[in-house]
Amino acid sequence: MLLVGKKLDPQPESEVAVAPGVEPIYDEHHGHSHxxxxxxxxxxxxxxxxxHDHDHAHGHDHPHSPLKFLVNLICPGLVLLSFIFxxxxxxxxxxxSEKYHExxxxxxxxxxxxxxxxxxxxxxxxxxxFLLDHLSSxxxxxxxxxxxxxxxxxxxxxxxxxxxxxxxxxxxxxVFFMLMLVLANNYALLFVGWEGVGLCSYLLIGxxxxxxxxxxxxxxxxxxxxxxxxxFVLGMLLMLSVLGTVRFVDVRAILHSGQFTAExxxxxxxxxMALLMFIGxxxxxxxxxxxxxxxxxxxxxxxxxxxxxxxxMVTAGVYMVARSxxxxxxxxxxxxxxxxxxxxxxxLAASIALVQNDIKKVLAYSTVSQLGYMxxxxxxxxxxxxxxxxxxxxxxxxxxxxxxxxxxxAMGGEQDMRYMGDLRKKIPTTHxxxxxxxxxxxxxxxxxxxxxxxxxxxxxxxxxxxxNILWFVGLLTALMTAFYMWRLMSMTxxxxxxxxxxxxxxxxxxxxSMTGPLTVLAIGTIVAGWLGTPKLWNLPEFFRGFEGWxxxxxxxxxxxxxxxxxxxxxxEGLEWSLMGLSVLIAFIGIAVAIYFYHMKPHIPEKIYSTCxxxxxxxxxxxxxxELYDFIFVNGLGKGGGLALGAFDxxxxxxxxxxxxxxxxxxxxxxxxxxxxxxxxxxxxxxxCVKMASYPVCILQTGRVQAYxxxxxxxxxxxxxxxxxx
Amino acid sequence: MHPIxxxxxxxxxxxxxxxxxxxxLTRRNIxxxxxxxxxxxxxxxxxxxxxxxxxxxxxxxxxxxxxxxITDAVAEAAVGLGILIALFRNKETVLADEIxxxxx
Numbered sequence: 117m118l119l120v121g122k123k124l125d126p127q128p129e130s131e132v133a134v135a136p137g138v139e140p141i142y143d144e145h146h147g148h149s150h151x152x153x154x155x156x157x158x159x160x161x162x163x164x165x166x167x168h169d170h171d172h173a174h175g176h177d178h179p180h181s182p183l184k185f186l187v188n189l190i191c192p193g194l195v196l197l198s199f200i201f202x203x204x205x206x207x208x209x210x211x212x213s214e215k216y217h218e219x220x221x222x223x224x225x226x227x228x229x230x231x232x233x234x235x236x237x238x239x240x241x242x243x244x245x246f247l248l249d250h251l252s253s254x255x256x257x258x259x260x261x262x263x264x265x266x267x268x269x270x271x272x273x274x275x276x277x278x279x280x281x282x283x284x285x286x287x288x289x290x291v292f293f294m295l296m297l298v299l300a301n302n303y304a305l306l307f308v309g310w311e312g313v314g315l316c317s318y319l320l321i322g323x324x325x326x327x328x329x330x331x332x333x334x335x336x337x338x339x340x341x342x343x344x345x346x347x348f349v350l351g352m353l354l355m356l357s358v359l360g361t362v363r364f365v366d367v368r369a370i371l372h373s374g375q376f377t378a379e380x381x382x383x384x385x386x387x388x389m390a391l392l393m394f395i396g397x398x399x400x401x402x403x404x405x406x407x408x409x410x411x412x413x414x415x416x417x418x419x420x421x422x423x424x425x426x427x428x429m430v431t432a433g434v435y436m437v438a439r440s441x442x443x444x445x446x447x448x449x450x451x452x453x454x455x456x457x458x459x460x461x462x463x464l465a466a467s468i469a470l471v472q473n474d475i476k477k478v479l480a481y482s483t484v485s486q487l488g489y490m491x492x493x494x495x496x497x498x499x500x501x502x503x504x505x506x507x508x509x510x511x512x513x514x515x516x517x518x519x520x521x522x523x524x525x526a527m528g529g530e531q532d533m534r535y536m537g538d539l540r541k542k543i544p545t546t547h548x549x550x551x552x553x554x555x556x557x558x559x560x561x562x563x564x565x566x567x568x569x570x571x572x573x574x575x576x577x578x579x580x581x582x583x584n585i586l587w588f589v590g591l592l593t594a595l596m597t598a599f600y601m602w603r604l605m606s607m608t609x610x611x612x613x614x615x616x617x618x619x620x621x622x623x624x625x626x627x628x629s630m631t632g633p634l635t636v637l638a639i640g641t642i643v644a645g646w647l648g649t650p651k652l653w654n655l656p657e658f659f660r661g662f663e664g665w666x667x668x669x670x671x672x673x674x675x676x677x678x679x680x681x682x683x684x685x686x687x688e689g690l691e692w693s694l695m696g697l698s699v700l701i702a703f704i705g706i707a708v709a710i711y712f713y714h715m716k717p718h719i720p721e722k723i724y725s726t727c728x729x730x731x732x733x734x735x736x737x738x739x740x741x742e743l744y745d746f747i748f749v750n751g752l753g754k755g756g757g758l759a760l761g762a763f764d765x766x767x768x769x770x771x772x773x774x775x776x777x778x779x780x781x782x783x784x785x786x787x788x789x790x791x792x793x794x795x796x797x798x799x800x801x802x803x804c805v806k807m808a809s810y811p812v813c814i815l816q817t818g819r820v821q822a823y824x825x826x827x828x829x830x831x832x833x834x835x836x837x838x839x840x841x
Numbered sequence: 842m843h844p845i846x847x848x849x850x851x852x853x854x855x856x857x858x859x860x861x862x863x864x865x866l867t868r869r870n871i872x873x874x875x876x877x878x879x880x881x882x883x884x885x886x887x888x889x890x891x892x893x894x895x896x897x898x899x900x901x902x903x904x905x906x907x908x909x910x911i912t913d914a915v916a917e918a919a920v921g922l923g924i925l926i927a928l929f930r931n932k933e934t935v936l937a938d939e940i941x942x943x944x945x
Contacts, residue, residue, distance in 0.1 A: 818941025821874070825866050 184280065191284040192267035195291055199260035206253040215668045216249035218301055218365065225304060233385070238360035247301035247364060251669040254503055255298035255435055258510045262427045263291045265633035269518050270419040272629035273525060279323060283417065286323070290316035294428050298435060303352045303362040306436065310348070310400065313429045314341050320420040321413045333412035340409040344399015348436075351392030355443075358385055364439060371442040378446045390443050390450035393436065394457075401433025402484050403491055404461045408741055410484055414476040418521030421476060426483045426513040431506045434490045441499045441670050451581060455495025459576075459589040462488030464738065466596035470603070471734045474531050475520045478604050482557065483513055485593060489572050492590060496582040498575035500666040504648045505572060507662070508564035511644050512553040515637035519550035522626045522634065523608060528619055533604065538613035542623045545631040547609050549638040554605050556641045558598035559702035564645035569594060570698055571648060574691055594698055598705025606713035650695065652688055850891030857884035869936045871928075875921045882914045 209217060220243045227240030248256075267287060274283050290313060297309025314337075322334025356362055359370050370376075379387050397403070402410035413425045424430070437444060437454065444451050462485045469481035486509050493502035524531055526543050540547040556563035559570065573590050576582040615623065625631065648662040649655050657664070712719050724731045733739065815826075857880050864877025886907040893903025929935055 816944040818944035819938050820940070820943060821866055821937050823943070828862060828866065 187281055187284050188271050191288050192264060192271065194288065195260055195264045195267050198291070198295065199257075199264050202253075202256040202260045205248055206257060209248055209250070209253055216247055216365070218245060218247045220245035220301070232360050233358045236360075238356075240356060240362075242302050242304040242362060244305065245301040245363075246299040248299065249669055250666050251435070251438060251503065252298045254507055254666070256295060258507060259291065259294045259298065259428050262510050262514050262637075263294075263423060265636055266419050266423040266427075266514065266518065269422075269521070269630050269633040270417075272627045273419055273521055274417065275627075277417075283320075283323065286316055286319050287420070287423070290320070290424060290429070294432075297432055301364055303355065303364075303367075306439075307345075307348065307352065310396075310432060310436075311345070313424070313432065314338065314345070314400070317341075317413070317424050317429055320424060321416040323416050323420065327415070330415040333409075333415040337409040337413050340406050341399045344396045344406050347392045347394075347399070348396025351389050351396060354385070354389045354392060358389065367440075368442045371446060376446055378448060380448055383449050384447075386443060387447040387450045390440065390447040391453065393440055393443070394450060394454055397433030397437050397491075398457065399433070400436075401430050401487050401491070402461075403433070403457050403488065404464065407461060407465065407484050408744060411477055411480040411737070414474070414480050418476065418517060418524060421480070422514045422517030422521070425480070426517050427510040430483065430487060431490070431510070434487065434494065434502055434506050437491070437494045438499045438503055438670075444494070445497070448581065451495050451497065453495070455492050455576075455581065455586055458488045458491025458493075458495055459586045459593075460488070461485070462492060462593040463589050463596075464488075466593045466600065467734055468737045469600040470596060471731055473534050475523065475533050475536075475604060475608065476517075476531055478533075478600060479513070479516050479520055482516075482597065482600065485597065486513065486557070489569065489590065489593070492576060492586060493572045496576050496579040496586070498572065498579060499670040500663050501568065501571045501575050501648075503666060504662050505568035507647075508556075508568045508641075508644050511564055511637055511640040512556040515549060515553040515634060515641055516557070518630070518634055518637065519546050519553065522546040522630055523550075525626050525630070526623045527615070528622065530616075530619060533607040535614055535616055535619075536608045537611050537615065538609070539615075539623065540609040543625045545625060545634060549631075549634040550609070551605060552638045552641050554601040555706075556645075558601050558706055559594055559698060560706075561699055562642075562645075564641050564643075566699075566702075567645035567648050567650070570695055571650065573698055574650070574694060577694060578687065578691075591698060591701060595701045595705045598702045599709045602706045602709030603713050606709055610714045611717060650691070652691055847891050847895040850887055850894075854884045854887040854891070857881070857887065869938055871921075871925050871935050871937050874937060875918060875925070878921075879914060879918065882910055886910055 205217075222244050223241065224244040225240065225242040229237050229239050232238045267284075270283065270287065274280055277283065293309045293312025293316060295309075297306055297313060300306040300309060318334045318338040321337050322331050324330040325334070352362060355367065359367055361367060361370070376386060395406075399406045410425060410430065414421055416425070444454070465481040465484035465488060469478050469485065472478045472481065486505070490502045490505050490509070493499070493505060522543065523536070523539065523546060526539070526546070527536065530536070552563065556565040559566045573587060573594070576590055577584065577587040613620070646659055649659045651660065653659075736742070861877045861880030861884060864880065865874050868874055868877065889903040889907045889910070891903075893900055893907075896903070925935060928940065932940060934940070
């Protein structure tokens with residue numbers, strides 16, 4: 117009966133069947149008996165839930181296939197192995213006295229000599245080499261650790277998906293390229309990883325490629341990222357031309373050698389170099405103006421959103437800027453731009469997240485907003501804080517995404533929060549883990565998000581590069597963050613149930629493979645922040661270990677630390693009060709959200725109707741996509757295409773056609789000359805000869821007897837002449 | 842009774858030459874034209890033999906020459922008839938005035 121229903125079903129499954137690379141659907145009859153609560157209701161396949169990413173095509177998988185077991189073993193297993201090796205490597209680095217460990221496999225690119233900007237001769241040289249220092253050790257632990265948990269989660273989440281093997285292939289490829297990115301010892305090799313993760317992101321966003329929106333989102337991400345990459349490549353080439361090397365250690369040594377001074381007065385070559393690099397970072401890390409691809413990237417499967425578009429890949433830009441900290445130190449103007457862009461992105465994305473109804477969209481904008489925080493920290497020179505926030509954010513944002521995936525899984529593919537509510541009893545593990553993450557990102561003391569976010573705000577306020585305005589923007593964003601996160605929680609887990617009855621029947625908790633990673637990440641969310649407690653809490657050194665760990669990487673001029681310490685001592689009271697303020701803000705945001713969405717659900721509706729235009733603008737994401745469509749896609753793209761087409765037709769083709777016409781014209785003249793003058797004179801000569809020969813020609817009849825007659829007459833004439841003489 | 846002298850031979854020879862020449866010039870059939878050429882050659886032969894005879898019994902050069910001319914005439918007749926047959930195959934005619942290829 118189910119089989120017949122499927123064959124008649126006009127839902128996307130039929131498209132899946134014809135799509136290449138996806139296993140056919142109709143051939144499997146068994147598989148309904150295994151654990152899943154959905155499988156008892158065949159009719160839910162016809163619901164609108166199928167338009168969402170979680171394709172519940174039950175019974176088409178091979179739950180006990182040996183191949184699948186192998187995939188489950190190899191793919192997460194290798195990532196686990198990487199994690200174990202990473203821990204070992206980081207442990208060794210921590211024990212050893214050296215600041216970094218570099219392994220050069222071979223010379224990858226050995227170019228020709230060229231002249232540097234200052235006239236000396238340089239050689240472009242890039243190794244296939246790997247650098248493990250304190251910064252990349254944080255990154256590899258995050259990538260492999262979180263990556264492993266998400267692999268485990270995917271086993272449960274993707275169990276019913278037809279592209280199971282393909283999915284794990286892409287996911288493992290992603291981890292490979294991400295490790296390449298964070299372990300590279302020069303910018304060129306970093307760029308290899310950079311492009312590789314971009315490719316994997318594209319492949320995984322467009323994982324459900326039979327859906328047009330997913331395919332489009334993949335393309336959008338790819339194209340927007342290429343815009344940023346152009347900046348990165350240009351920055352890299354400028355660096356090569358000015359510094360003569362792209363190797364991290366050498367770049368740092370040259371920049372610290374005193375050969376260059378900080379460009380405080382004007383916007384010099386180092387500032388331009390840093391700005392170009394930052395443009396690359398805005399593409400990969402979804403900052404203004406290139407953030408538009410990340411919300412659309414939610415078309416991919418939810419574990420991908422968690423791994424690539426929240427925890428790891430999007431932080432590559434943060435990592436790259438932190439890696440170039442020596443450069444950004446010398447380019448304060450660009451650093452100011454970074455801070456401003458970060459703060460604006462944080463605010464803009466948070467404001468959009470306030471009103472979104474799609475659970476993953478809220479989290480996507482939240483990610484953009486948190487990345488903005490990281491860039492704010494980078495811009496004000498607090499590099500370790502940015503990496504610290506990256507670290508804590510990886511935990512709670514991965515947890516939030518995985519939790520939302522678990523919710524979507526439970527809801528049979530529903531992503532709209534307006535059709536959720538009161539789910540906390542039905543999916544308790546998902547509920548409490550997500551609650552932990554939400555509290556953490558909102559900034560409640562004791563959890564990961566509080567420590568890193570509060571440190572960012574304090575650094576923004578106190579750092580000489582920061583300012584009160586940036587701090588205020590950060591604080592406002594914190595308020596919004598608390599509000600929209602608790603709005604999400606309220607709409608999803610509390611209040612009245614708005615779940616559709618046919619969905620409600622089989623809402624169920626996810627399998628252990630999914631709740632396990634959620635639990636681990638929740639524990640991580642609780643403890644991770646304690647590595648970077650504020651200085652004025654005066655806890656043992658271990659609880660401030662993160663700053664000390666990264667100190668060798670970001671050590672700048674020696675005077676800086678003393679000055680910062682002095683400033684800190686002087687403003688202890690101020691810091692306490694600011695911390696109190698940000699905690700207060702977090703609680704206000706949460707309280708307002710609970711009041712609006714839990715206790716008085718009709719209030720938001722009223723606000724929406726009274727502030728219609730504002731809600732509309734926010735709901736439509738400030739119309740940035742439309743603006744880009746207007747300017748770039750339609751304006752520069754189509755309009756430019758039309759203009760270029762007109763230019764092509766009229767100027768380029770005109771030139772070619774004109775040249776062709778001129779050639780033809782001159783050929784006509786020359787042909788006329790040939791026909792009438794050259795040929796004419798020759799023909800005239802031959803005509804004269806022909807005319808002159810005409811009397812002779814008429815004698816030549818061709819008849820042999822006539823000739824014989826002439827001979828005879830000739831003979832007789834000669835004979836007669838001799839006789840009569 | 843007058844003996845037959847060289848002059849008689851020459852007269853006969855001249856007559857044959859005249860007949861042959863007129864034949865060549867006036868007859869349309871190429872076979873007849875070839876036969877007329879034979880007449881001209883034989884007029885020459887008679888001349889050669891007549892003079893050979895008139896120079897005395899020790900002179901046979903003229904007669905030998907006549908033998909050569911006969912040989913030549915045979916070869917010429919063979920070639921001529923061959924051309925004639927080839928001509929007839931291609932043109933379906935043996936009339937000399939219908940064939941005017943020998944120009945330009």
